[in-house]
Every structure is written in C-alpha cells, then in structure tokens.
Amino acid sequence: MECILRKTLVQEFINDDGTAKIIPKWDEEAVRACPICGGFKFLEKTDERGYRTISPCPGTYALQRIDTYNQADVPSRFMNATLENFQIERLRETANVKSFIRNIKSFKKGNSGYLLEGGPGTGKTHLLCAAIRYLTLEIGIPCRYVDYSNLLSDIRAAYSQNVPEASFIEPIARIPVLFMDELGKGRDKKNDFELRIIDEIINRRYSNPDLTTFFASNYLDRDSSGYNKFMNGGEEIIQGKKITLRGYGSSDWDMYVQKRYKKEGFDHPESFKVHADQIMRREHIEDRVSERTFSRIRAMADPIVVNAPDFRRIAGR
Numbered sequence: 541m542e543c544i545l546r547k548t549l550v551q552e553f554i555n556d557d558g559t560a561k562i563i564p565k566w567d568e569e570a571v572r573a574c575p576i577c578g579g580f581k582f583l584e585k586t587d588e589r590g591y592r593t594i595s596p597c598p599g600t601y602a603l604q605r606i607d608t609y610n611q612a613d614v615p616s617r618f619m620n621a622t623l624e625n626f627q628i629e630r631l632r633e634t635a636n637v638k639s640f641i642r643n644i645k646s647f648k649k650g651n652s653g654y655l656l657e658g659g660p661g662t663g664k665t666h667l668l669c670a671a672i673r674y675l676t677l678e679i680g681i682p683c684r685y686v687d688y689s690n691l692l693s694d695i696r697a698a699y700s701q702n703v704p705e706a707s708f709i710e711p712i713a714r715i716p717v718l719f720m721d722e723l724g725k726g727r728d729k730k731n732d733f734e735l736r737i738i739d740e741i742i743n744r745r746y747s748n749p750d751l752t753t754f755f756a757s758n759y760l761d762r763d764s765s766g767y768n769k770f771m772n773g774g775e776e777i778i779q780g781k782k783i784t785l786r787g788y789g790s791s792d793w794d795m796y797v798q799k800r801y802k803k804e805g806f807d808h809p810e811s812f813k814v815h816a817d818q819i820m821r822r823e824h825i826e827d828r829v830s831e832r833t834f835s836r837i838r839a840m841a842d843p844i845v846v847n848a849p850d851f852r853r854i855a856g857r
C-alpha cells in the first residue's frame with residue numbers, strides 16, 4: 541500500500557542532549573489527501589462481534605519507525621552514520637564487514653549478532669549506529685544502543701541510590717536488538733556486583749532465541765589475536781616424524797617458533813617471538829568479562845576483526 545506520509549516525509553536529525561533524534565516533517569496537505577484514512581491517520585473497523593477497533597493508517601508507519609529510532613539512544617555524533625557512507629575502502633580486509641552489512645540489510649528476527657573487534661578509530665561505532673538506523677527506519681525493529689562503561693556507571697549510580705535492579709536491567713534484557721559498544725572498557729575487575737549484572741543481562745538475552753545482540757570492543761578475543769593458537773602449540777614434522785609441540789611458555793616453544801615463523805609471515809624467528817610475546821601479554825576480551833559471559837557472547841555473536849592492526853610492523857620497530 542502506498543505510504544502517503546513517507547512519500548513527503550523529511551527527516552531532520554537533531555542532537556538531543558547527546559543522543560540523536562529525528563523530527564519528522566511532512567506535507568500536511570498530502571497527508572490530508574490519504575486515500576486510505578482521509579487524513580485521519582487512524583482506521584476504524586467493526587469486527588464480527590460488533591466491537592469497534594481503531595488501528596493506525598499504514599501511511600503513518602513511517603512515523604512509528606521514527607519513534608523506534610528516537611528510542612534507540614544513538615549517540616548524536618553518529619546521527620549521520622549510514623551503511624552507505626561507511627568508508628569500507630579504508631579497511632585492510634573488507635569481506636567480513638561486507639557480510640556484516642549484508643546481514644543487516646536482510647535482517648530477520650532471531651538472527652545471530654556480530655562481535656566487532658579492533659582498535660579505536662576503525663569505524664566500529666559507525667557500523668553499529670548505521671545498523672540501528674537501518675533496522676529501525678527501514679525494517680521497523682526496536683533497537684537500543686548502550687555503551688558498556690556508561691552502563692556500568694549507571695549501574696553503580698542506581699546501586700548507590702537504591703534504585704531497583706530490574707528498572708535498568710529489564711529494558712536492556714528485553715529489547716529485540718541490542719548494540720553493546722566498548723565491551724570490556726573501564727570495568728573495575730574487583731567489582732562483583734557489576735560483573736553479576738552484566739552476566740545477568742547477557743544470560744537473559746542468550747536464553748531468548750528471538751533476541752539479537754551486537755557487540756563492539758577495542759579488545760580482541762583470544763582466537764582472533766592468535767593467543768589460543770600460540771598457547772596450544774601444534775603438530776610439526778621433525779626429522780620425518782610427526783611431533784606434537786606444546787605452545788607458549790613450554791620447553792617446546794623455541795622449536796615451535798623455528799618451525800612456524802615463516803608461516804606466520806616473519807623473516808626472522810626473533811621478530812615472531814617478540815610478536816607472540818606481545819600477544820600473550822596483552823589483555824583480551826576474556827580478561828575483561830567473566831568466562832561464562834564471554835562464552836555466551838561468542839555463542840550469540842560472530843567475531844569480526846575490523847581493520848586488524850598490523851602487529852608485525854609494531855613488533856619490528
């Protein structure tokens with residue numbers, strides 16, 4: 541059915557105290573000429589039992605979608621972020637981000653989410669906010685953006701003011717599509733209360749197959765960085781025999797380095813060793829949330845490294 545409102549609608553994005561809002565403007569005259577509702581914006585129906593019901597005119601769906609966007613809490617500095625104006629050519633590897641964009645454009649309820657990993661300034665928040673814009677305005681799905689460290693400080697504030705937990709957990713636990721940015725940032729590791737709340741939110745979303753959660757983090761997970769690979773060692777042929785070498789920190793490690801440095805793209809075993817040392821010492825997402833929370837996150841969201849930083853160059857310096 542032709543949507544009269546949408547045909548003449550102009551969306552004006554504004555900064556409303558740090559979050560992006562849309563003020564809809566449309567041609568009043570065109571809306572009054574709506575062939576379905578005659579400008580009333582609602583349709584009256586009488587069902588077989590004689591009950592009168594009122595439902596919104598399909599022409600007003602665009603307004604409902606704007607409402608959905610306005611409730612998503614997109615940070616205002618990303619109000620102009622779209623999937624189209626994301627500068628994908630800046631990335632070293634584009635295939636995984638292209639599949640993220642395709643997945644958003646064909647989104648269906650209950651789809652799995654993504655965990656975007658990579659250093660600051662690689663465009664992860666742009667991608668999250670562009671996805672929210674697409675899902676709310678083009679598909680009409682309720683979404684919510686939360687910044688992990690802001691969420692933790694809200695939790696702390698609520699706790700100190702004796703605000704019931706449910707009042708901040710519920711909306712985040714139930715929103716059909718949640719976008720959690722800056723995962724793992726700024727957590728006080730000793731704070732069991734915060735850990736428990738985050739665990740509860742993630743757990744509630746994990747146990748409902750209709751909900752989708754997207755994450756972004758400046759930390760890498762241990763598979764993406766190579767940590768697990770180096771830790772586990774691997775099989776090598778040594779003097780014609782297949783031998784299982786233990787990994788990083790074991791007495792086999794030097795042999796592993798000798799056998800693998802070329803495959804890892806290094807000219808010299810020492811530079812691979814320095815690279816591996818850096819990887820093993822750095823903090824990963826697994827160090828920033830509980831083990832259980834991370835395994836739930838991995839089950840809900842496929843990891844994608846956005847603009848993988850070149851560790852080899854850093855290691856060679």
Ligand SMILES: [Zn+2]
Pocket residue numbers: 544574575576577578579580581582597598599600
């Ligand atoms: Zn109408």
